Amino acid sequence: MATTFADQLRSLPDEALGALIQLRPDLVVPVPADISALAVRAQSRNSVARCLDGLDEFTLTVLDAARLSRAADTALTSVDDILQLAGEDVAEDARAAIDRLRVRFLLHGPPEALHVVGAVDEVTSPYPAGLGRPADFLDPQAAALCADRAKLRRTVLAAPPGARAVLDRLAAGPPVGALNRDSVAEPVRWLVDQHVLVPVSEAGRAPRPDGELVELPREVGMLLRRDTGPLGVLRPVAPVLDGPARDPRSADSAGAGQTMEAVRATEALLEALATEPAPVLRTGGLGVRDLKRLAKAAGIDEAGAALLVETTYAAGLLGESENGTGADNFLPTGQYDLWRSTGIAHRWAALARAWLAMTRQPGLIGRRDERDRPINALAPDAERAGAPQARREALAVLGDLDPGTAPPVDALLGLLTWQAPRRSRGREAAHRDAWAGAAMLGITGLGALTSYSRVLLTGPGDDGDDPLGVLHPEDSHADAVRTLDQLLPEPVDHILVQADLTVVVPGPPEPELAGELDVLAEPESAGGASVFRVTPASVRRAFDVGYQAADLHDLFRRRSRTPVPQTLTYLIDDAARRHGGLRSGSAGSYLRSDDEALLAEVVADKRLGTLEMRRIAPTVLVSPRPVARLLGALREVGYAPVAEDAGGATVLTRPKTRRAPSRSARIAEPAAPLLTGPRLAGVVEQLRRGDVATRAARRAPVTVRAAHGQAIPGLTAVQQHTQAMAVLQQAVRDKARVWVGYVDSHGATLSRLVRPVSMSAGYLRAEDERGESLHTFALHRITAAVTEE
Template sequence: MATTFADQLRSLPDEALGALLQLRPDLVVPVPADISALAVRAQSRGSVARCLDGLDEFTLTILDAARVTRAADTALTSADAILELASGVPADDVRAAIDRLRTRFLLHGPPEALQVVGAVDEVTSAYPAGLGRPADYLDPHTAALVADRAKLRRTVLAAPPGARAVLDRLAAGPPVGALGRETKAEPIRWLVDQHILVPISEAGRAPRPDGDLVELPREVGLLLRRDTGPLGVLRPDPPLPAAPMRDPKAVDSAGAGQTMEAVRATEAVLEALATEPAALLKTGGLGVRDLKRLAKAAGVDESGAALLVEVAYAAGLLGESETSVSKAPGAVQDIFLPTVAYDMWRAAGTAYRWTVLARAWLTMTRQPGLVGKRDERDRPINALAPDAERAGAPQARREALDALLALEPGATPAVDDLLALLAWQTPRRARGREVGHRDGYAGAAQLGITGLGALTSYGKLMLSDHEPTESDPLGLHPEDASADAVRALDHLLPAPVDHILVQADLTVVVPGPPEPELAAELDAIAEPESAGGASVFRVTPASVRRALDVGYTAADLHSVFRRRSRTPVPQTLEYLIDDAARKHGGLRSGSAGSYLRSDDEALLAEVLADKRLTVLDLRRIAPTVLVSPRPVARLLGALRESGFAPVAEDAGGAAVLTRPKTRRAPTRTPRIVEPSGPPTLLGPRLAGVVEQLRRGDIATRAARRAPITVRAAQGQAVPGLTAVQQHSQAMAVLQQAVRDRVKVWVGYVDSHGATLSRLVRPVSLSAGYLRAEDERGESLHTFALHRITAAVTEE
């Protein structure tokens, strides 16, 4: 019969051992040498704590029941004792919880003699189920009172109202409170005098300013819990939220619309940073004023802008670059700019662009919900600042969405109900993560992973884990879940359009997401007014001049509108283009500081007389030439602001057509954070680990039984002085064993360099190899002679 923890693990069939490794995969990272090492790891504090973190509230309560019912002398409990303590719930639920604990080896041994793994007491509360320690452990007078059940009831019933309130609070747990030094602590002192509460002290700590501590003994707590039960309120089933149901198609449609808005807003934020980069603060991050500017440019609130900035940075679309400081020659300053990857991202389809953002959000170790809050030193937390870094953010985000993933399609539960569900599923892990979970739900809604409060179909694909396939049984090359999400989202998004609708008021309606080529043309010739499923642009004199500046001619603009518009082009638009083209280039500027020339002397006279241009210090040097000490760029800007349409020219008199210079930050590699914890073992990989443990266990036990000469040859520590056997002596022992057909202990070095020992019966010795049967005669083994280190006949 198995008596030790390792023996119990060793006696498990391969299926049960594999189930343990699946439930506790940290036990095989790295793979232990044998089952004894596995047993040591399974009882360690870290492994037990990780296992407890994945258990639900009811299972943890049953574990507390096992701790409460342990016998004082043997530290053993039984399934019947646990069932009696948890009598308020169905026995099948309690047995199922016990089985979960035994499968994970947090409880081990037969049902009539269960034992709790020792590390459980080290990583959990010292007061299981909120109950104090036994009375005989705390105080002999209290133990005497508890032994007389009738007297204990009379004493409790005689307690004053204030003392009874104290008892009720301590009975609910935790069972420890402060004695107090003021007169208002009189009820507690009455309880201490009656030996219902026991004064205790905190070892190694200074005296508390509010007095010593008192503890409610376990037996008194059980008496006070006669209405709620010894373990308190037990909930064997999860508190499923009463979620209203939505049509899944409506959920997907709403989510798809939000994905388009998220992509558009992200592009608007990055374009605003490309036009006017934001400076990196000395303390790190983005300034509050810059964040407000970006929020206004994207048409979202500041919390939404913070999320988009954080996601764009995590996706590698935003980065830092250096620029010179004009006020301090030679000094540089870091600024935020879109990266080169942004240009490639912008040219891709909407569905792919969204998956880049969603994948970055799921894996980034940033918590955007903290932006705008204050840290422990009462300092504001800025976007992209180090203070918003949270290593547990990806796991909290995934836990929040997994709770939605487990519900029916179209279920729209309230966030508070989801938090209550998470608190039941993994209470140890959910404690302290409420802010992270709420931030996860808010981010999922803004990015379109959820729609109308429910998880979308393409959002489920983003969260799904692909199982190993026949072509990849070890799961070494898992499929990218985002590829399926791209395909699903593509079916929901409107198809890109290549046409526009020009209205009589010079507005341009794009009835859907524009194709990249059409979007580039609209950026050059029109001003955006509104975005959405159908975006609206407006053609203005300034936008036409901008198009002419970058190289379009009047004929090109007429051609674009005739080719793209599904409605007749208004005559007013044609007049606007022709009028702007006729005026465009009527004035020419160059460097003198700068000069201005025109064949129209009256036009130059008009410019010279314009009081708005006096800051340019223009003067006439010829009937057709004006000069200014100001730079060409300032001259052109001032003239355009005053309603003129000049163009620059080079030294040969040719017009200089320029596009705005695009600045980009260096390419960044997005930081991808893998899901926390070891991967789940499946299929052949799991079977291989179990087989490796079994082989290692056999080899270790054989090495322990090997003679002292073999162990010395293997380099193992042996008592006393032992000479290492020579190779010729080992060969002589093997030759004699072949002739006598007796068993020998063989020490050898395998192909991995490990030293092993095995008891075998030699069959033949030739061609540099030893062929021998194992000790049970079930299989034939081959050993290279040069790898054999020792051979000793079985005694």
């Protein structure tokens, strides 16, 4: 069959061969040497299973009909036999399904003698369409009963209610059931006695230790399906999704708002980790208490926090760093600072890309594994290799619907099950997790896929506008960023200062303003309009990092669209007068001031007794405590000292930011290339040329093959080496092509059709027109040479 199959592929026009490669791209990864190798690969178990995974429910049922209708002696079927099983009501749809199977070469051959690729039986259920094996294969008595159609009907009609319920259950499929030997049910025993059910052990299979298997013969199953048809209930058309139709603009607006919330929550979560790093558990992952703390800091639930932790880790924004005691902590990486300096759309795109590509399933976090242990965030137990594919499948269903369509999740799961039953089996939890994550990250809005997410999910060249493959994946992401930017409010560079010292930012702040607010004010609430509050501690923090009072006055005057309240001016001036009034150094540490009365007040302050300060000069106090402890104690009781270096210059300090080593985000690569246009034509041409070369090599003249030591009937001698040299010299003069037999450096005997160019210095130089290359042969290795006929 392999030769016949290869010949059928070889006879296809280039368009049909290209269509097969497009439908089954794994066949050319890597590109096979010739069409014979392509045929072998197309019949392999892995390739057939991959192809079946992409077929819909109805097409798989039609394939089962082809398996059921095969003749016992020839294993062939026909289009008419398949249509007869499918029924007249779905004849046209069945013909289209047969065409889909034939173009993928799961069925091949003429319409009246179709072959089913052998690997189909190996990778699918042994019970096509849920029907059992023929009665004559299972048991002679059951075969005799099924041969008498009238008696079979009477027996089925006479079955007790319990036995009839068993028959209906087995007829729906699968047709095999297990029975406990100690307590065999009376209805089943009646069916076995009447030979309607057959114990499988009687067919040669070893009995199961936990009970006996019984099987419903195929003929009985088809009789019980007389109302629905031999193949059962057929659904040739995908189920229609009923759901509310959202206004696409409303869905985009809701999704854009959620992207802002996701970015805000991500930043809050990572800032919380920067302030208080979380330890890495011994078994790997993030502890439950730390996850709760991060969820509270970000203002989201624990499931959302788990999703963002996993996503930021996949994006390279979160990493692990040694804490100095031999243990590891989770900390933001240096890449987080770069991410934070970009716009909201860029930040969202980085998160969305990492979520789509990561091989983690955040929905498993909080559940228990097979050993009844909780699954923690970032733990190895949440790793799932099929998670990226499950997300793509779930979002592709939404992408195929009209913009704004928001069907319920159960309806989406039903559609996924119809579109690819084999691939969706066991992935329900992953699909639900995908839709929940898409809503959390703003990929969907009001349950519908947003316009910018459609752009993100559409790779470059997916619509045929990139035939040469010159577009980069970043191009589609840049397009998504531009689309989202149009929906987001413009970043603002101003604030609104209120009389109660609250600062309102009426929109997303631009990066420079956000950096200033981090120093100048304490955050109170976030959202479309963020609210901050200026406090004495925040003003002192601004002075600590180098701001002067005039700088702060100018900043608020420049940034605020409302008049700067007088209370803020007084607060800044009062803090400036107090700031730096005291200066410390190391003695352990010292404290000096030009205000002798202020130093006297400090020495007399009983709250500072643990510092053990003493006066060494009218303007200098010293303490055995470190400078950091001295500064902290003075600030706790209301003073505003600053540190200075050995030369008396003020030391400006910003809180030290710890970062984990930067990590690169993992981006999933496509499983198989998308071949279109010239790229597809190039693969087809390569296959054709390889096939020609392989077939030509097999037609080497008998004298050349005999020179390799092969037994050739009727041949009494081989061509001598001197004769080969004469043939080659004449071919150089005539510029003719010759067959050359030679032994390579590994001792292998080969044949090649070449056009000799020159012979000198013990070497032959010749052109290989098929490979468009120039070869050099050592003359002493040439065993034969024959002019091409």
